Amino acid sequence: MRLPTTTIAAFATAPGRSGIAVLRLSGPAAANIADRVFTAGRLPAEDFCEAPAADRLSSLEGYRALYGYVHRPDRPDEPIDEAIALRFVAPRSYTGEDTVEFSVHGSAAVRQLLLESVVAAGAEVAGPGDFTRRAVLHGRKDLVQAEAIADLIDATVSRSARAALDQLSGRLSAVLAELRETLYESLAALHLAIEFPEHDEATPDTAHAYDTARQVGAGLDRLIRTHRQGRLLREGLAVVLSGAPNAGKSSLFNALVGEMRAIVTAHAGTTRDRVEVELDLDGLAIRLSDTAGLRPDAGEIESLGIEQTRRALETADLAFWLLDAAAPVYPGPQDLSSFPQDLTVWPILAQSDRLDKSRLDTAVQETAERWERLTGRPAAPDGTGLLLTSVPENRGLDRLRQRILVYFESLGGRETELSVVVTNVRHAAALREARAWLRRIEDMEKQKLSADRALPADVLVSWLQAAADELAAIDGQLVDEEILDSLFSRFCVGK
Amino acid sequence: MPAAFRETYDIVVVGAGHAGVEAALAAARLGRHVLCLSMNLDAIANLPCNPSIGGAAKGQLVREIDALGGAMAEIADQATLQFRMLNRSKGAAVLSPRAQIDRRLYQGLMKKRLEDEPGLVLRQDEVTRLLLDGRRVSGVETRLGAHYDAQAVILATGTYLAAKIIIGEHAHAAGPDNHFPANELALSLKACGIELQRFKTGTPPRIHARGVDFERLERQQADTEGVFSFLNEMAGRTQAPRLEDCWLAWTNEKTHAIIRENAWRSPLFTGLVEGTGPRYCPSIEDKIRRFPGRERHQIFLEPTGEGSAELYIQGMSTSLPLDVQQLMLNSVTGLEHAFVERHAYAIDYDCLAAGELDSSLAVRGIAGLWAAGQICGSSGYEEAAAQGLVAGLNAARWLDGKAPVIFERDEAYIGVLIDDLVTKTIDEPYRMMTARAEWRLLLRQDNADLRLTPRGRELGLVDDHRWALFSAKRERLETELARVRRERVRVDEHLTACLATVGTQVPAATITLAELLARPGIDYEFLEAFDGGRPPDLPDDVRREVEISLRYEGYIALEKRRIARFRHLEDRELPLGMPWGEISGLSHEARDKLARIRPRSVGQAGRIAGVSPADIQVLLVWLERAERSRV
Structure with a gap:
């Protein structure tokens, strides 16, 4: 069996959000393909001539960069964009293979053309995770690292990147090691009692084991809770703007985005498709969706949009219901049923410029009361008032941003103190599995059984070890040897 | 020749x-x-x-x-x-x-x-x-x-x-x-x-019983019943043939001082011992060195044969010289006059x-x-x-x-x-x-x-005699398990009162014997008054097996879930003649170990020290590719 023989290409940066896009080419032919689509030097001026051999990527040393431009294969006279080419020589690259990375401007057209060009020059389009798979295959990454890197690549904004980096730098491993050590301590004492029953220190200290189960269980709970925050950091907070047609959703959406993304017209029901855009709000990723107005008597095309709205609400972390200040349309029974039970939905009194200034205070008061009566949901977070916005007057937009931010941070809660976030699904699953074993022990303890009816030491030791196994599997430790080491270093046994 | x-x-x-x-x-x-x-x-x-x-x-x-x-x-x-x-x-x-x-x-x-x-x-x-x-x-x-x-x-x-x-x-x-x-x-x-x-x-010294003051040692008595062999158990021969005692003594500060003073004469220090000794069987000098805080260590005196005065001193394994062994032994309360028959030694x-x-x-x-x-x-x-x-x-x-x-x-x-x-x-x-x-x-x-x-x-290892006994036992066990799973008892005042004494209750009108037996604190003896349909001649080993298997059923069901997760790697067999040297991506250590040990499944490969989860991923990817290229 040989190594992968193909050379793969894909953008290593996520689409549509950065000024710079990085195309990665990895595989044995990376440099040769790169040379066909890249020429060192300025964009071709009047007198174009071929770059000297030294400036060819295939003869460049690793970790060296060239400035130049990318173009159609073998057609330096058809430039696509300026580019920096960075050369990595196997095995010193991300994948462990020969690699070239082009940094180009991030526009969709440039990306498309460049990818087409490298494919025309002999590369294959990489599937999701292909680079990381090759990195693992070449022994450049272990599993935890590989998973963290996949998160890092997906990361959209700074804080997400930090979550991924934290994992790389081993914070999760360190927290896990501490929890495991607590388990081992208990296990060592139990094992001593079982393996060396006549030893003078051999009393099966089940009380200590129960304490351990509780203590480690609480630690796992904290970690598991951070998984939600981790997901938010990675994927961003999904915020949905909903409301009746023409309530002003699209203009508010556009004002927030700062550019015209959705089509805004005065005709009710213009937004038939859900429009989603990613925003950087003070370092946090927000996925903001503008949705079609929910309208019961909608035409066929609009119902499609409405169906999408329902789906958007199902996966939303936070939703706003916009009420036109001049003609507020409150959610009907059907709309209410489309709000998931645990979804936070706050009303916004939008287009407040369409209302006489003297009537605003009363309108805010009345709207909040009516909302709460009708929906049974609060109109605003505790201690704050109903949101009032006007795009033409630039009113309330900062408050809205602030409210989203505060809500986002509240989801993490105190867990930010842990300064570690579980971003990976496999890790979260393993943590939950470990937690389940410890919970079984806690449940037994809660029944307050007498010593002869409590969980026997053999079962206790098995469940604690099952929990330790799950934690160890996250970064691949051999549990039984660690427990025995712990036993022999702690207790004096022998013939 | x-x-x-x-x-x-x-x-x-x-x-x-x-x-x-x-x-x-x-x-x-x-x-x-x-x-x-x-x-x-x-x-x-x-x-x-x-x-x-x-x-x-x-x-x-x-x-x-x-x-x-x-x-x-x-x-x-x-x-x-x-x-x-x-x-x-x-x-x-x-x-x-x-x-x-x-x-x-x-x-x-x-x-x-x-x-x-x-x-x-x-x-x-x-x-x-x-x-x-x-x-x-x-x-x-x-x-x-x-x-x-x-x-x-x-x-x-x-x-x-x-x-x-x-x-x-x-x-x-x-x-x-x-x-x-x-x-x-x-x-x-x-x-x-x-x-x-x-x-x-290594092994500890053996001493003559004449030099031991048993009055000053702690006696450890035998169980009157218990055997190893299923043959004896199935035949009801569970009486232990002899009931000899073992004795417990303790080392003290004086013992430890003697060992510390003479540690330099240990072959571990002089380099005479080449081999690696076990962690779980350290010599007494090892114990003193590694656990300096302990004031005393246990010593068991064990008989070695009927009519033999030789006693085995468990806990005093040593490779120190003869004079030190003598001093060490005599420093222990009750062994002041003990004398050696066979000296302790290390062996490599x-x-x-x-x-x-x-x-x-x-x-x-x-x-x-x-x-x-x-x-x-x-x-x-x-x-x-x-x-x-x-x-x-x-x-x-x-x-x-x-x-x-x-x-x-x-x-x-x-x-x-x-x-x-x-x-x-x-x-x-x-x-x-x-x-x-x-x-x-x-x-x-x-x-x-x-x-x-x-x-x-x-x-072909089990002879007809054992097979006949075993088959009969298994049949009785299966019949009895079926009976207790089938038979229900009425939860009357008497039973409720009895259940309360072991801190449990049954919120239904009837319950099967098996469900009761699965609860901790409840055994055949406990249920005697409520279990009229019980076969009168149920052997002890069958009774015990019913009790244990019912009590552990739930725990084992949980355990089986774990086994299933581990099984899928265990079932992933590795062909003979894996080209370990050609699988790129394996760490050097993993490659060496795998080539040497030649595991027969991915699960076994994962248990080899030096083979990381990343190596297992590489292995899985390799297998996947090998399988695909075969198709």
Whole structure:
């Protein structure tokens, strides 16, 4: 069996959000393909001539960069964009293979053309995770690292990147090691009692084991809770703007985005498709969706949009219901049923410029009361008032941003103190599995059984070890040897 | 050179310790013509260290050996001086039988057992050379110049290979109990290309009972009932034959001071000991050094035989010089006037290096060669016997052209033992412990027969007598389990009151006996008044098995979920002749270890020290690709 023989290409940066896009080419032919689509030097001026051999990527040393431009294969006279080419020589690259990375401007057209060009020059389009798979295959990454890197690549904004980096730098491993050590301590004492029953220190200290189960269980709970925050950091907070047609959703959406993304017209029901855009709000990723107005008597095309709205609400972390200040349309029974039970939905009194200034205070008061009566949901977070916005007057937009931010941070809660976030699904699953074993022990303890009816030491030791196994599997430790080491270093046994 | 004396056998077993005797018996039971050679027939099944058999995890092994028709349990039951069931309060899965053994009696009985086995020839001679025909075993040559032709040889050399006894500044070439060492065989094995490594172990002194003031020691009494063998249990013969006492004493500050002052005379410091000693069996000087904070250490005085005054001093293993041993002993309260019969010593010896064995206990690279016992890196009589049985079984099957039998980790402690010996880089003599068995709730001593006797029967190891007893027991058990699962009792005031005494209640009008028995604190005795349909003559072992199996059912169901998760990697077999050198992406260490150990499944590969989860991912990716390219 040989190594992968193909050379793969894909953008290593996520689409549509950065000024710079990085195309990665990895595989044995990376440099040769790169040379066909890249020429060192300025964009071709009047007198174009071929770059000297030294400036060819295939003869460049690793970790060296060239400035130049990318173009159609073998057609330096058809430039696509300026580019920096960075050369990595196997095995010193991300994948462990020969690699070239082009940094180009991030526009969709440039990306498309460049990818087409490298494919025309002999590369294959990489599937999701292909680079990381090759990195693992070449022994450049272990599993935890590989998973963290996949998160890092997906990361959209700074804080997400930090979550991924934290994992790389081993914070999760360190927290896990501490929890495991607590388990081992208990296990060592139990094992001593079982393996060396006549030893003078051999009393099966089940009380200590129960304490351990509780203590480690609480630690796992904290970690598991951070998984939600981790997901938010990675994927961003999904915020949905909903409301009746023409309530002003699209203009508010556009004002927030700062550019015209959705089509805004005065005709009710213009937004038939859900429009989603990613925003950087003070370092946090927000996925903001503008949705079609929910309208019961909608035409066929609009119902499609409405169906999408329902789906958007199902996966939303936070939703706003916009009420036109001049003609507020409150959610009907059907709309209410489309709000998931645990979804936070706050009303916004939008287009407040369409209302006489003297009537605003009363309108805010009345709207909040009516909302709460009708929906049974609060109109605003505790201690704050109903949101009032006007795009033409630039009113309330900062408050809205602030409210989203505060809500986002509240989801993490105190867990930010842990300064570690579980971003990976496999890790979260393993943590939950470990937690389940410890919970079984806690449940037994809660029944307050007498010593002869409590969980026997053999079962206790098995469940604690099952929990330790799950934690160890996250970064691949051999549990039984660690427990025995712990036993022999702690207790004096022998013939 | 033509040998003057030449004979032919199917299998030659080298050594008649605990591994050798079980290997010879198993192979002979399978119809093979077996020669079992021992340097000294008075050393058969010797117990040169502690005069006891069983204990945590080891007791489970003895029960498994018995369930597969092995000899150890039956002989131990006859030679028992003191029986104790350990871990009574810690759950059925770690309940561990242990017996103090009359050494001479045990050896005599085992010798007779070998002599009575048809097809088995026992002979006194030292094997000095392993004979090969290419990379195939052809026989052995002995000290007395005999030449034995055989297609299969089982090495069960214990701690005799190039053995050296060390006491303080003194060292001499000798096997345990001052028997001859096997020096030439060690050289011959090396010449055959087998890689050996050096291990060390040690034993405490034996003293004469006359010098002991028993009044000042703590007495440890025997259980009146308890046996190892299912045969005795099924026949209702559970009375222990003798009820001798053991005694507990303690070291003190004075003892520790003597050891500290003389530590520089320990061979560990002078460099006389080359081998790696076990962590779980440190010498007393090791304990003092590693745990300086402890004011005292336990010492057990154990009888070694009926009518023998010799007492084994468990806890005082040492390799310090004779004068220090004497001072140490006399510093202990109650041992002020004690005098030594046999001095403590350390012993180092050759055993197989990691990677020389495969999962069937065959030595790699030489067809027809098998190994069992301490030569495989284990420690302990029980571990040796278990391997002996498997090596004997597999050597006989190999001659028949049958596939080897490999017990899985979730089937038997024997499986855990051999898998660990084969996959782990054993850097100290390996002792069986319950902590090593992931599936300890399944691998109980009580159900060893249910787990293994049907398999043993299939393999030809279990004779008609045992099979008949076992089949009858199993039938009674199944009938009784069906009955308690079926029969319901009315939850009346009387039962409710009784249930309250064990802190439980039943919120229904009726409940099955099985559901009641599954609850902790409730057993057959408890239910006597409510269980009218009970068969009057239900044997104790069946009752106990019903109680334990019902109580552990729920725990085992949970455990099985874990087993299933582990199984999918275990079932992913690795073909023979994996091109380990060509799989890129494996770390250097992993590649070396995998190429050496040649695991038979991805699960086994994952247990090898030095093989990381990333390596396993690479392996899985490689397998995936190999499979795809085959399609």
